[in-house]
Amino acid sequence: MAVLVIAEHDNSNLKSSTLNTITAAKKLSDDIHLFILGSNIGELTNKSKDIHFLSKVIKCDNEKLKNFLPELSAPLISNLAENYSHILAPASTFGKNLLPRVSALLDITQISDVIDIVSNDTFVRPIYAGNAISQVQTNQKINLLTIRPTSFEKSEDSGGDASIEEIPFVDTDLKTIFINREVSKSDRPELGNARIVVSGGRGLENSDNFKLLYELADKLNAAVGASRAAVDSGYIGNEYQVGQTGKMVAPELYIAVGISGAIQHLAGMKESKVIVAINKDLEAPIFNVADYGLSSDLFQAIPEIIKELDLLNQIES
Amino acid sequence: MKVLVAVKRVVDYKVQIRVKSDNSGVETQNVKMSVNPPDENAIEEAVKLKEQGLASETIAVSIGDEKSQDVLRTSMAMGIDKSILVKTQNTLEPLAVAKTLMKLIEKENPDLVLMGKQAIDDDSNQTGQILSALLKWPQGCFISNLKIEGNKVSISREIDEGIENLETRLPAVLTCDLRLNTPRFASLPNIMKAKKKPLDIIDIDSLGVDTTPRIKTLKVIEPPKRKAGVMVSDVKELVKKLKYEAKVI
Structure with missing residues (x-):
């Protein structure tokens, strides 16, 4: 059939x-x-x-x-x-x-x-x-x-x-009126579909610091994601949330920045092929699922990664 | 306006669950159980509507064994007026849960039904949608904002693309996202008071709902474990590994 x-x-x-x-x-x-x-x-x-x-x-x-x-x-x-x-x-x-x-x-x-x-x-x-x-x-x-x-x-x-x-449309009696959709426009790849995802958590501390993450994402042509903690704290919109009650992602590379790694977050990303965790807390559970862990202050590490990526690009071109 | 809230008793969200050794399911004996987290948001919203003078009465309903009384007591300690336990020893599928709720709704005549968008045990995310279709009431799923004026209901829904805003009419079925509100903690005096609030227990058989399972669980297994990773000493090493070892950048 x-x-x-x-x-x-x-x-x-x-x-x-x-x-x-x-x-x-x-x-x-x-x-x-x-x-x-x-x-x-x-x-x-x-x-x-x-x-x-x-x-x-x-x-x-x-x-x-x-x-x-x-x-x-x-x-x-x-x-x-x-x-x-x-x-x-x-x-x-x-x-x-x-x-x-x-x-x-x-x-x-x-x-x-x-x-x-x-x-x-x-x-x-x-x-x-x-x-x-x-x-x-x-x-x-x-x-x-x-x-x-x-x-x-x-x-x-x-x-x-x-x-x-x-096939013909058949109408249903309905009291619901659609008002609008608030959709954030972005040139970055779609989160559910991107080859690389760069995700930020509460460690980013505020929405302004997420710009650092955007810069890294753009360098890698990556989508941006976030933990529920970051979304709930108002650093970034709900459509970026990865986890049990957010989006499921399974990119080739997932970079978790300042994310502790609650079970509910891991549910949304642990099928990723390669996971990188950057967190200054060595005890953070995110390191248990990471292929590569870096225990470091993200505010130092991210600019350094961007610099290294620029160097790589120079060598290649 | 009468508000009915559906509440499920689940393994507490902080518990690291264990798969039973015979692969028949997940261990729920001697494990901390709690109100399903998004159901707490539904309780909170109902209580807020009562405090705002919009709801005249709030009722919590749970379907489960005797022990589910504890989540109903918690609901009442948070401010729900009364509750009903539909007693069953079986695990019901979402379709059967919705049919059971429908029977109670026919009896209780609420104007608004609230529940969490999904239960964190079976993660089905179906019951509210099914109930709405069975009742032929409007559906509002994954809501993070609710405003009620008279008969008019304005909601914001959390969708993959962002937020969707809808307007509809009562009666309606709404399922709550964790961002709808911050559930309150029940104070000790309120926990004591909740012990005196009415909790009716009815047997599921008395409702005449067909709850025969349609799905058989063949086995439940542990998810594949990820291989242990390595710690890198600095950014240079990390970028090198990603480039030449993992070959992902």
């Missing part, structure tokens, strides 16, 4: 989490359909049919779907459900907000935050902030899964040739 992937996008471009989710779907079926719900998504739909592995792109295009209110999207998804063995969405705030509603409408228990697919009915997911890994099995007629994007590679966005199908 076919597998349905719910697209996360901004009405112009797919989020990379969608491509990770398609790779997960590939483990379940060769017949993968992508469902795009949005407004003015003609161009987005046309681009998406080129994605490798997809056999069909289904679109539902309506002004009311512009802001992805889950009350409107969920019934449109559950209406299609009987044609599918599995329905997948990224385990981002988009998917977490939406898929449980589909679970309610279909009376199916959803499996959240899948990190591995063992077979068509057996899935692996972290529990207790990743301090235990649970393997679960279900024999429900439809499997609802949210997929942790960092656990699956991105599928190629070219090389495919999917057909396009349009």
